[in-house]
Amino acid sequence: MGRARKSYENPYGRRWQFDTVRCKIPVPMRHRLATVFVLAAAATAWATASDWSRLHVHVPDDAAMQRLLDSDLNIMQCHPGCGGTDVIAGPGDEFKLRMLGFDFTYVGPMAAPDAWAKSQINRTAANASIQSDEYRNRYFTADEILTFFENLRTTYPVFVTRRQIGTSINSEPIWAYRFGRPLRTGGQPENNIVFINLIHAREWVSGSVGMHIGLRAAQTLSAPQQTPFLPNQALWIVPITNPDGYRFSWTNDRYWRKNRRRNSGGSFGVDLNRNFGTGWGGGGSSGNQSSLIYRGTAAFSEPESVAIRDFAISLGRVGAYIDFHSFSQLILWPWSYTSNRAADWQAFDAQGRRMQTAIRQPWGVTYTQGQGFQTIYQASGVTPDWFYDRFRASAYTIELRDDGTFGFELPADQIRPTQDEAWAGALQLIAETPR
Numbered sequence: 001m002g003r004a005r006k007s008y009e010n011p012y013g014r015r016w017q018f019d020t021v022r023c024k025i026p027v028p029m030r031h032r033l034a035t036v037f038v039l040a041a042a043a044t045a046w047a048t049a050s051d052w053s054r055l056h057v058h059v060p061d062d063a064a065m066q067r068l069l070d071s072d073l074n075i076m077q078c079h080p081g082c083g084g085t086d087v088i089a090g091p092g093d094e095f096k097l098r099m100l101g102f103d104f105t106y107v108g109p110m111a112a113p114d115a116w117a118k119s120q121i122n123r124t125a126a127n128a129s130i131q132s133d134e135y136r137n138r139y140f141t142a143d144e145i146l147t148f149f150e151n152l153r154t155t156y157p158v159f160v161t162r163r164q165i166g167t168s169i170n171s172e173p174i175w176a177y178r179f180g181r182p183l184r185t186g187g188q189p190e191n192n193i194v195f196i197n198l199i200h201a202r203e204w205v206s207g208s209v210g211m212h213i214g215l216r217a218a219q220t221l222s223a224p225q226q227t228p229f230l231p232n233q234a235l236w237i238v239p240i241t242n243p244d245g246y247r248f249s250w251t252n253d254r255y256w257r258k259n260r261r262r263n264s265g266g267s268f269g270v271d272l273n274r275n276f277g278t279g280w281g282g283g284g285s286s287g288n289q290s291s292l293i294y295r296g297t298a299a300f301s302e303p304e305s306v307a308i309r310d311f312a313i314s315l316g317r318v319g320a321y322i323d324f325h326s327f328s329q330l331i332l333w334p335w336s337y338t339s340n341r342a343a344d345w346q347a348f349d350a351q352g353r354r355m356q357t358a359i360r361q362p363w364g365v366t367y368t369q370g371q372g373f374q375t376i377y378q379a380s381g382v383t384p385d386w387f388y389d390r391f392r393a394s395a396y397t398i399e400l401r402d403d404g405t406f407g408f409e410l411p412a413d414q415i416r417p418t419q420d421e422a423w424a425g426a427l428q429l430i431a432e433t434p435r
């Protein structure tokens, strides 16, 4: 089986025509077919036959990539050198791709965006008690995540407090939870470490990681030990940075990424991770309102990004920052908006390697590390660039599991190892952050 056949019978009986698709890229077909079966298994977990599929789109150069990003197609991920990116394609999208001049191959079936919501009609509520392991085995809704954090706060009232840092487009509060010792008066002001989760709605394992780091931080703070944890430091966790988008990904569209801004042209959503001020408006963001990476009408045009910005500024001192995303298993540091080296790039490179080593410890999985621009792709207006620019913080994006086999729909049995890896990386960064 060396090359694509003329047609392919997918597991749901629909015949996929390849005759109009020129397969220019040497797709390792055996690998692709293996992916088909894996994806079929994943899709059937919450859906049956659908008109949705995962396509691998050949992207020859940067200009073509920008053309794809400016469209309204639902892009999954891209790496330089991979020669392309996968797209979540619904009815009409294959035609759209051809009109834009792209070649593509069929990777596997995907569930319809609303199939998840339908499968959840009789869902029993998760046990959000912090004594339960359920948050390690199952994805939590927005309400369940917030209940989990509230349970943390009532169990560890001395070490866990919270603050409302803003309000979403749909008027939902955005919370930041503080983990640390009670504020002292006088002395050197404490250094702050900020972690944010679920800025992108569909990257659900990011929310699971936030809960785990919160619980482990509270437990470590309250356990008597020889070396103090978070000495003259505070760890802040924003469990759900994009609450409207996250809810929407449960109720309407499992593949939703942006916030729920109603744009002037009638489409919905601004990509909050293209809406920050450093390098805003540059390559790897889009001015098209329908684009998945629509940057908004101006830097900080969105209440969710303003909430993060103003909260961080109110802290005064921010030494470290992580924005948790999925997927691709990467540790990325500034800059993402330019290929120029950051003044501290050597320190980032060394620290990135130490975090990589720490993350590898629990399960033997290696996350690639490097400057955002070169390691993943150019992205302008992203959060770590702003945190580094504003505070000179050790600021990272961590792309959690997996390598792309399942992508956003990471199977629940991978939540636990992903949490372990994130906690290991977080501990390394916390230990290296000045007091």
Ligand SMILES: [Zn+2]
Pocket (backbone or CB within 6 Å): 200, 203, 325, 326
């Ligand atoms: Zn993301």
